[in-house]
Structure formats: C-alpha cells, structure tokens
Amino acid sequence: MTTQELLQGAKAAKSAAAALSTQEKNRLLLAMADSLVQHQADILAANDQDVEAARATIAPVMIDRLRLTGDRVAAMAQGLRAVADLPDPVGDVLSEITRPNGLVIRKVRVPMGVIAIIYESRPNVTADAAALALKSGNVCVLRGGKEAIHSNTAIVAALRAALRENGAPETLVNLVEDTTRASATQLMEARGLVDLLIPRGGAGLIRACVENAKVPCIETGTGICHVYVDRAADLDKAVAIVYNAKTSRPSVCNAEEVCLVHRDVAPVFLPRLKQALDEKHVELRLCPEAAAIIPGTPAGERDFDTEFLDYILAVKVVGSVEEAVAHIAAHSTGHSEAIVTQDRAAADAFCAGVDSAAVYVNASTRFTDGGEFGLGCEMGISTQKLGARGPMGLCELTSYKYIIEGDGQVR
Amino acid sequence: MTTQELLQGAKAAKSAAAALSTQEKNRLLLAMADSLVQHQADILAANDQDVEAARATIAPVMIDRLRLTGDRVAAMAQGLRAVADLPDPVGDVLSEITRPNGLVIRKVRVPMGVIAIIYESRPNVTADAAALALKSGNVCVLRGGKEAIHSNTAIVAALRAALRENGAPETLVNLVEDTTRASATQLMEARGLVDLLIPRGGAGLIRACVENAKVPCIETGTGICHVYVDRAADLDKAVAIVYNAKTSRPSVCNAEEVCLVHRDVAPVFLPRLKQALDEKHVELRLCPEAAAIIPGTPAGERDFDTEFLDYILAVKVVGSVEEAVAHIAAHSTGHSEAIVTQDRAAADAFCAGVDSAAVYVNASTRFTDGGEFGLGCEMGISTQKLGARGPMGLCELTSYKYIIEGDGQVR
Numbered sequence: 001m002t003t004q005e006l007l008q009g010a011k012a013a014k015s016a017a018a019a020l021s022t023q024e025k026n027r028l029l030l031a032m033a034d035s036l037v038q039h040q041a042d043i044l045a046a047n048d049q050d051v052e053a054a055r056a057t058i059a060p061v062m063i064d065r066l067r068l069t070g071d072r073v074a075a076m077a078q079g080l081r082a083v084a085d086l087p088d089p090v091g092d093v094l095s096e097i098t099r100p101n102g103l104v105i106r107k108v109r110v111p112m113g114v115i116a117i118i119y120e121s122r123p124n125v126t127a128d129a130a131a132l133a134l135k136s137g138n139v140c141v142l143r144g145g146k147e148a149i150h151s152n153t154a155i156v157a158a159l160r161a162a163l164r165e166n167g168a169p170e171t172l173v174n175l176v177e178d179t180t181r182a183s184a185t186q187l188m189e190a191r192g193l194v195d196l197l198i199p200r201g202g203a204g205l206i207r208a209c210v211e212n213a214k215v216p217c218i219e220t221g222t223g224i225c226h227v228y229v230d231r232a233a234d235l236d237k238a239v240a241i242v243y244n245a246k247t248s249r250p251s252v253c254n255a256e257e258v259c260l261v262h263r264d265v266a267p268v269f270l271p272r273l274k275q276a277l278d279e280k281h282v283e284l285r286l287c288p289e290a291a292a293i294i295p296g297t298p299a300g301e302r303d304f305d306t307e308f309l310d311y312i313l314a315v316k317v318v319g320s321v322e323e324a325v326a327h328i329a330a331h332s333t334g335h336s337e338a339i340v341t342q343d344r345a346a347a348d349a350f351c352a353g354v355d356s357a358a359v360y361v362n363a364s365t366r367f368t369d370g371g372e373f374g375l376g377c378e379m380g381i382s383t384q385k386l387g388a389r390g391p392m393g394l395c396e397l398t399s400y401k402y403i404i405e406g407d408g409q410v411r
Numbered sequence: 412m413t414t415q416e417l418l419q420g421a422k423a424a425k426s427a428a429a430a431l432s433t434q435e436k437n438r439l440l441l442a443m444a445d446s447l448v449q450h451q452a453d454i455l456a457a458n459d460q461d462v463e464a465a466r467a468t469i470a471p472v473m474i475d476r477l478r479l480t481g482d483r484v485a486a487m488a489q490g491l492r493a494v495a496d497l498p499d500p501v502g503d504v505l506s507e508i509t510r511p512n513g514l515v516i517r518k519v520r521v522p523m524g525v526i527a528i529i530y531e532s533r534p535n536v537t538a539d540a541a542a543l544a545l546k547s548g549n550v551c552v553l554r555g556g557k558e559a560i561h562s563n564t565a566i567v568a569a570l571r572a573a574l575r576e577n578g579a580p581e582t583l584v585n586l587v588e589d590t591t592r593a594s595a596t597q598l599m600e601a602r603g604l605v606d607l608l609i610p611r612g613g614a615g616l617i618r619a620c621v622e623n624a625k626v627p628c629i630e631t632g633t634g635i636c637h638v639y640v641d642r643a644a645d646l647d648k649a650v651a652i653v654y655n656a657k658t659s660r661p662s663v664c665n666a667e668e669v670c671l672v673h674r675d676v677a678p679v680f681l682p683r684l685k686q687a688l689d690e691k692h693v694e695l696r697l698c699p700e701a702a703a704i705i706p707g708t709p710a711g712e713r714d715f716d717t718e719f720l721d722y723i724l725a726v727k728v729v730g731s732v733e734e735a736v737a738h739i740a741a742h743s744t745g746h747s748e749a750i751v752t753q754d755r756a757a758a759d760a761f762c763a764g765v766d767s768a769a770v771y772v773n774a775s776t777r778f779t780d781g782g783e784f785g786l787g788c789e790m791g792i793s794t795q796k797l798g799a800r801g802p803m804g805l806c807e808l809t810s811y812k813y814i815i816e817g818d819g820q821v822r
Contacts, residue, residue: 216796240819241819243821352430385627399800
C-alpha cells in the first residue's frame with residue numbers, strides 16, 4: 001500500500017474514530033493490550049530481526065533502546081490499559097451561551113482527526129501513540145524509523161488484530177511501511193489528509209518537520225532548560241535542585257543544561273555545587289566569572305545554546321533576576337526553567353518574565369512530564385505557543401467545534 | 412528600517428506588552444482612538460495618495476474598499492474604544508492542581524508574543540488588528556498591501572504617537588515598510604521572532620502562508636459553506652435560511668456556496684427556493700437531478716469546490732443525511748455548515764458527522780462571526796484544528812504557560 005492510499009484510508013476512518021463511545025474505546029484498548037501479550041512471540045521474533053540488522057550500524061546504547069523483551073511487551077500492554085483508565089475528553093462541553101437572538105452556541109471538544117506521528121524512538125512509542133490517539137477519538141498514522149520497522153509492523157499487526165476481532169476498522173491505527181525520507185515528506189505535505197503532525201525524536205527531525213510541514217505541526221521536545229539560583233536562594237535546596245535537574249536523567253528534554261547564579265551567592269554556592277556534581281563527574285563549562293571561583297572548562301561560544309543531553313552543565317554568573325530572565329529569553333528553547341529563591345518578588349518577576357511552557361519556583365525542571373502534571377500520559381512536550389503547550393495528554397490531542405442550535409434565525 | 416530589524420524590535424517589546432496591566436492597555440487604546448481622530452487630516456491626505464496611485468490599476472469596487480473618509484476614521488477610533496471595553500483574558504488561571512508531592516501547578520493564560528498579520532484588506536484592518544493584539548498583551552507586526560501603504564503608514568504613525576505620549580514603547584505596534592513578496596516571506600520564515608502568523612485576505616495569500624510558513628500559522632477564512640435541507644425541514648425556514656446565507660452578503664467567507672437538498676423535499680422546495688433567489692438574480696448551478704426540477708445552469712466539475720463569493724449557488728440533491736455529511740466531508744473547507752430539519756435525530760447525526768468549525772441547526776451560516784458569537788471582536792476565522800478554531804477573539808490570541816510552585820521538590 002502506498003503512503004497516499006494509507007492516508008486516504010485514515011481519512012475515511014475519521015468519522016468512525018470520532019463516533020466511538022468511551023466504553024467502546026476502552027474495550028478496544030484492553031483488547032489491544034491482550035493482543036500484544038498474545039502476539040509476544042511474533043513481536044520478539046520481529047524485534048530480533050531489527051536488532052540483528054542494527055548491530056552493524058548502531059551503537060550498543062541504541063541497540064538497547066531498540067531491543068524488546070517479554071517484560072517490555074508486558075509494559076506496553078500495561079500502558080494501553082492505563083490509557084483505558086483515563087477520562088475521555090471527547091464530547092466535553094467547554095462553554096455554552098444563549099445569544100439575545102435565541103441562538104444557543106455550544107463549544108464542544110472533538111478529536112483532531114488524523115494525527116501523524118513521525119518518530120525515531122523505541123518501538124514502544126508505536127503502541128503508546130496508537131493508544132493515546134484512539135482514546136482521544138483520533139486516527140493515527142505512525143511513521144517510525146527504519147531500524148525498528150519489523151518490530152513496529154508486528155506491534156501494529158497485533159493491535160489491528162484486536163480491532164478486527166472487535167468489529168472496529170483496522171484503519172484506526174496505521175503504520176507507514178515506507179521508512180525513507182519520501183514518506184516523511186508526504187506526511188508533512190498531506191494537506192486535507194493530516195490534521196496534526198507530531199514529530200518525536202532528535203532536534204534534526206523536529207526541525208525538518210517544523211520547517212517543511214504544510215500541515216499543522218507541533219514543535220516538541222528540544223529543551224535547553226535553565227535553573228537560576230537567586231541571591232535569596234536557600235542554597236541547600238538550590239544544590240539539590242540543580243543536582244537533580246542535571247543528573248537524574250541527562251538524556252531527556254526536561255534535564256537542565258544551564259545554571260545561572262546570582263553574583264552575591266556565587267562564591268558560596270558554586271563550590272558546593274561543584275562538590276555535589278563531581279560525584280557524577282559532571283563537566284562544567286564556566287563563564288569567566290564562574291571560572292574565577294571554581295575550576296572547570298571555559299565556556300565556548302555555543303555552550304549556552306546547546307542541548308547537551310549529557311553530564312555537562314554550562315554555568316553563568318548574573319547580576320539580577322532581570323539579567324537571568326534576559327539570558328533565558330535569548331537562549332532558551334521555551335521548554336522549562338526554574339528559579340530557586342525565598343524572595344516572593346523575585347519569584348513573581350521570574351514567572352512573569354520567563355516565556356517558557358513550564359516555569360518553576362523551587363522545584364526541578366524534571367517535573368515537566370504528562371504523568372507528573374497529572375495528565376496520566378504524554379504524547380510529547382510542546383515548545384510552541386499555538387495549540388498545546390507543555391506536556392500533551394489526551395485533551396491536548398483534541399480540538400473543538402461550535403454547535404449552534406437555532407429556530408430559523410437569519411442575519 | 413529593515414524587516415529583520417523591525418522583528419528584533421518587536422521581540423524586544425514582548426515582555427513590555429505582556430506586563431501591561433488591563434488599566435494601562437485600556438488607557439493606551441483610548442489614547443490611540445483619540446489620536447486617530449486628531450490625525451485625521453494626515454490620514455486622509457495619505458489615503459488620497461493611495462487612491463490616486465490605485466486608480467490606474469485597481470477596479471472601482473476595490474477603490475471604494477481602499478478609500479477612507481472622516482466617518483471611516485471615526486469608525487476605526489470607535490473600534491479601538493470597543494476593544495478597550497472588552498474583558499482582558501491575560502492572567503486568567505485556567506486550572507490549578509496540587510500534586511501528591513506538594514507541587515502546585517497553575518495553568519495561566521499568557522499572550523502569544525509577537526503576532527504577525529499579513530493582509531491585503533482595507534486600511535481599517537491596521538487599527539483593528541493593532542487594537543486586538545495590544546489588548547491581548549501581544550506585539551503586532553502588520554504587513555499590509557502595497558496599495559494601502561501610505562494610509563497604513565499614517566494610521567500607524569497616529570497609533571504610535573499615542574503610545575509615545577503615554578510612555579509605552581512604540582514597538583508594540585509595527586508596520587512593515589517593505590510591501591514586496593520578500594517581506595512576507597521573511598515573516599513566514601522568522602523562527603524565534605514570530606510566535607504566530609495570521610494571514611487575512613484572499614485564498615491565494617492564505618495558501619501561500621500556510622504552505623510556506625516555518626512559524627506557527629493559522630489558516631483563516633476560506634469558506635465553502637453548505638446548507639443541507641433535510642427531508643424533515645420546515646420549508647419556510649429552509650427558504651429563509653438559504654436566502655439569507657446566500658444573499659445577505661455574498662462576498663464574505665460565511666456566505667453559503669452550496670445547497671444540498673433531500674430528494675423527498677426537492678420537488679417542493681427547489682421551485683420555492685428559485686422563486687426567492689430570483690429576486691436577487693442568483694445564478695443556480697444544478698446537479699442533473701435538481702436540473703430536472705428547476706431551470707438553471709448545469710453544474711460543472713468545479714462548482715462544488717468553488718468559493719464563489721458572488722450571487723451564485725451550487726445545488727445538489729442527496730438521498731440522506733449521511734450522503735449530505737459525506738458530500739460535505741469531501742468538499743467543505745471546514746468553515747460553517749447548516750442543517751435545516753425538525754428531526755432531532757437527523758440534526759444530531761449532522762452535528763456529530765460534520766467536521767467544521769461551526770455546525771448549525773436551523774440557522775444561517777452567516778452567524779459565524781466574533782461579534783455574533785459574543786466575543787466582541789474578531790481577528791479572523793480559523794478553519795484549522797490546531798490552536799483556535801472558528802472566530803478568533805481576544806482569548807484566541809493567547810497561549811498559556813504552567814507556573815509550578817514548589818518547596819525544593821526533586822524527582
């Protein structure tokens with residue numbers, strides 16, 4: 001099947017997806033979970049093929065990401081069951097007014113329609129994205145990376161078997177077979193067929209989608225996150241927060257990349273911070289003023305504009321909250337930033353001034369996550385301001401329409 | 412000033428715009444209104460220049476759209492005062508939760524930032540768009556058409572005089588001097604500088620923006636709107652609604668372009684409809700089945716996919732609500748559609764099945780409008796599902812951010 005045929009099939013399934021009741025969706029999700037477990041042998045055999053093929057070209061750490069096991073398949077199934085437990089956002093009445101002319105205008109939450117996801121991540125994204133799309137009444141078009149194509153094909157076959165056996169159209173969940181750049185381009189340009197495109201993966205993929213998409217697209221994930229340690233910071237908390245934001249999982253987008261420190265506390269704070277981070281062998285890239293206080297690598301020109309995703313932290317001394325806010329405005333990707341301070345006015349100025357999806361007072365940037373925000377799940381984290389911003393749960397995969405009831409009104 | 416310099420200035424003004432209190436914004440809007448009236452002579456003189464230059468190249472009807480008068484300047488000023496009266500959406504707390512770990516997560520409405528508007532309409536859009544952007548805490552970058560450049564320059568000079576005299580940065584309101592295609596392209600590609608791009612104008616402009624934009628963009632305005640007259644329609648209401656939707660203002664996007672009629676009522680309804688529409692000399696483009704009932708032009712291949720914006724109506728006979736919904740899915744631009752019926756089940760099926768911004772039961776599509784929806788104003792009508800959908804008032808020009816208060820929480 002060509003990608004174009006697949007997209008036509010996806011479009012044709014939109015009304016069926018939107019019409020599913022909450023109960024039907026949950027039944028399908030539970031059946032899909034069971035089907036993954038039942039097809040575990042097929043999935044693991046397909047995954048073996050991918051892993052074998054990848055050995056020649058991919059680093060061992062990536063092989064581990066690609067590899068599935070019985071436990072990982074069980075975890076995918078558990079993920080589907082968790083989505084079944086979440087509330088269904090579709091049909092919520094967001095507002096209702098009666099106009100002087102008698103028209104009743106209701107704003108009702110509806111699915112987006114066809115959501116295309118281009119990803120290069122682990123095969124579990126396949127099941128995860130399919131579940132979130134289905135629960136929010138959407139049809140999904142999944143376009144994974146070529147290194148996982150056998151695994152993804154087997155996973156989608158298992159999901160579709162459950163749909164089929166439960167009388168739902170298989171085309172609710174679609175996997176693009178072509179994993180060349182051509183199919184990604186087709187999705188980006190599929191005006192009238194794709195209602196929303198979500199790229200999930202590295203900065204290069206996301207940039208390519210945002211720049212080339214002719215369909216509505218959400219920019220996700222890149223995070224140059226800052227923690228600003230204010231002059232009025234509780235330094236114990238500051239050390240703990242910076243340590244956590246940098247080292248608890250450096251490879252993720254909500255990890256800290258830059259620490260800004262107020263000049264008044266830098267001489268006390270930086271030695272304490274260095275001592276803590278030395279434990280994890282974090283490399284410090286220091287502005288000249290910080291370098292005069294603690295040892296480290298001098299920061300280069302790009303170090304304040306780099307998502308290291310590693311045990312590396314850029315450090316800069318600033319003279320005020322305003323200077324911190326200005327630095328963030330110039331260098332942040334709009335993901336997550338934190339201030340550590342006991343001063344209410346400083347916290348308020350930071351929260352008002354910083355234009356990022358999530359702004360923290362005295363907490364780690366690592367909390368920017370659908371689960372931690374109480375959304376129960378996550379399709380990604382939006383760093384743009386049109387549409388969803390921050391963690392995208394089920395509601396963030398919906399739109400709305402106006403339904404207007406009249407009795408013959410004309411204008 | 413180059414467009415790039417102008418965009419840098421706009422970006423630098425974002426925090427000032429976001430920080431304005433409601434009171435300050437209203438004071439500025441009233442001063443801007445007064446300033447338009449005070450500068451009326453300059454504005455009319457500049458407009459004369461535009462009108463003189465346009466005489467050679469532009470049709471008389473377009474000249475009328477371009478021309479300003481004392482009354483029209485007064486109306487622009489009144490428009491600014493009306494925006495001052497609207498509630499300020501910025502700072503609204505959209506939700507607040509406390510997590511088990513003690514984090515308090517508030518979702519707060521914030522401005523988009525820099526909104527660029529590319530338009531080819533009348534010069535009053537300049538004042539109108541500036542007012543809506545300012546009230547919603549945004550900086551605007553206005554890029555009007557070359558035929559109105561002197562008028563737009565004079566209007567922005569008057570608005571900026573009011574900003575200056577009231578101690579606000581002039582760069583809250585920016586007019587792009589370059590009216591060549593190059594400046595439009597620059598706005599479309601201004602990643603990191605433009606937070607939202609809104610095209611207002613003809614289908615060609617909108618398509619160019621949506622296809623080429625690398626910044627978040629909202630597709631607006633194109634409307635192939637349908638009215639479906641069901642077998643259970645009250646035919647008096649049906650005639651009145653189709654007549655109104657087609658003829659009250661055919662040049663606007665919420666006007667009807669296609670009438671679908673159920674086979675059971677077509678023999679009675681179509682002659683009555685024709686009689687009513689003859690009064691306005693509406694040309695009917697008929698499917699073969701309709702043509703067997705009333706005289707008219709045979710519908711050509713493109714007639715069900717054309718935004719006529721004129722006294723032309725395409726008519727098609729269908730056999731069921733489902734067929735009407737399917738026709739709309741295949742041909743609509745997702746703007747506004749209506750069903751005329753006394754049958755609740757048919758109305759519900761239509762509302763559930765039609766995937767457009769506004770779906771009407773027994774009312775004219777002409778109501779899709781910010782004012783008619785109670786928003787008080789309108790920046791345009793979105794026909795996409797990411798971000799705002801339908802009429803865009805002040806709320807629809809905002810985004811949100813999460814502000815998370817902790818006490819040292821780490822993950």
